[in-house]
Amino acid sequence: MQTTSWIPFWPDAASSFAWQVDYLYIYLILVSVAFSIPIVVAIFVFGIKFHEKEKYATPDEIHGSIVLETVWSIIPFMVSMTIFLGGAIVYYNQYRLPDDGMNVYVVGKQWMWKMQHETGQREINELHVPVGTNIKITMTTEDVLHSFFIPAFRTKIDAVPGRYTYLWFNATKPGKYHLFCAEYCGLNHSGMGGYVYVMEKDDFAAWQSGNVSGQTPIEQGRDLFENKLGCASCHAGGPQQRGAKLEGIFGHDVKLVGGQTVLADEAYIRDSILNPGAKIVEGYQPIMPTFKGQVTEEQLLSLVAYIKSLSGVTGTTTTPAAAPATAKPVAPTASPAANRTNGNANAPAGGSNVNK
Numbered sequence: 001m002q003t004t005s006w007i008p009f010w011p012d013a014a015s016s017f018a019w020q021v022d023y024l025y026i027y028l029i030l031v032s033v034a035f036s037i038p039i040v041v042a043i044f045v046f047g048i049k050f051h052e053k054e055k056y057a058t059p060d061e062i063h064g065s066i067v068l069e070t071v072w073s074i075i076p077f078m079v080s081m082t083i084f085l086g087g088a089i090v091y092y093n094q095y096r097l098p099d100d101g102m103n104v105y106v107v108g109k110q111w112m113w114k115m116q117h118e119t120g121q122r123e124i125n126e127l128h129v130p131v132g133t134n135i136k137i138t139m140t141t142e143d144v145l146h147s148f149f150i151p152a153f154r155t156k157i158d159a160v161p162g163r164y165t166y167l168w169f170n171a172t173k174p175g176k177y178h179l180f181c182a183e184y185c186g187l188n189h190s191g192m193g194g195y196v197y198v199m200e201k202d203d204f205a206a207w208q209s210g211n212v213s214g215q216t217p218i219e220q221g222r223d224l225f226e227n228k229l230g231c232a233s234c235h236a237g238g239p240q241q242r243g244a245k246l247e248g249i250f251g252h253d254v255k256l257v258g259g260q261t262v263l264a265d266e267a268y269i270r271d272s273i274l275n276p277g278a279k280i281v282e283g284y285q286p287i288m289p290t291f292k293g294q295v296t297e298e299q300l301l302s303l304v305a306y307i308k309s310l311s312g313v314t315g316t317t318t319t320p321a322a323a324p325a326t327a328k329p330v331a332p333t334a335s336p337a338a339n340r341t342n343g344n345a346n347a348p349a350g351g352s353n354v355n356k
Helices: 018-049 067-096 201-210 215-227 265-274 296-310
Strands: 102-111 112-117 120-123 125-131 136-142 144-150 153-161 165-172 175-181 193-199 253-255 261-263
Touching: 102 125, 102 144, 102 153, 102 175, 112 125, 112 296, 120 125, 120 201, 125 153, 125 201, 136 144, 136 153, 153 201, 193 201, 215 296, 265 296
Parallel strands: 102 136, 125 193
Antiparallel strands: 102 112, 112 120, 136 165, 144 153, 144 175, 175 193, 253 261
16 A cells, blocks of 8 residues: 655754744744734625715715824734844844854755765765754855755755855754755755754764764865965965964954955955955965865865864864954855965965965
8 A cells, every 4th residue: 555655734843943943933823813814804894894885975084093003003013023033032043153062064066965074974965963962064065056954953054155154953852854955956956855863972973983984174174285285385384484374363353465354264264265366464475376166165164174273173163262252253155265375284374365
């Protein structure tokens, strides 16, 4: 016998803030019903009661009511403010990244999701995470706009070409949950999905140890920086250093040629790699070539992770301990990857805009 699979009317609520989203939607539905039904009923009642009985009749003059006009102004205003405040609280809780947690790098591509854990494990269209743990995702895309959507967690964020976006969640119930692309991205958009596996912490540790990890993002970035891209030749440090210093810059202001300053966040690092001539660091010459088209989004993520590690930051979305509160990246617009023309492992990306 063939069974039919139905989409649940109300999906599982499996994240720490899912209940807040549900309550807000329930409130919006109740408000809509409370306003819609009386308005529709009034239309029919008034339509019947005041229908035209005499052609060209002169209606009675109505002068209005201060009380009525005050009431129908104050009540909608109060309702609108409660909706605004509720939405603001939910948004703040959903998109303000926690200080601690497990970092995962995600790259969208027609038509798949490529995941990498900070410990090196890679997955495609699947993401294994431990229950009760803050998971922080740093995301970008190699081609078109995608949208990372996990209905059971009540969270969604767009993956935008040329920038980094951030999402976090804390899964509260072990299980297998659907992952979708919620933005039409081409012919096979409907097939761009997968699953998030929420595991007990012991089970996740066993899964992690059973999946031999390759290089971590920081290790991959170090290899690119020191060996494959030649960044060390300009950023190695010492009296002959030609590229800007990278150690300790993340989360701090960098002074540029012309007197301007810019925060050295992930977007700045990425821009310095891809467009090194845009923001030249004071005291350095614009000698760094662009690496646009020479590195993939995954390599950019690794380079950014490595350059951040030079400032003591081992996670993609955390703020360096020495950095001021304003240094915390909220949702940078571009993927970070520090300028690297020819750099050394110890030296930050050099001759480009960010670091030059």
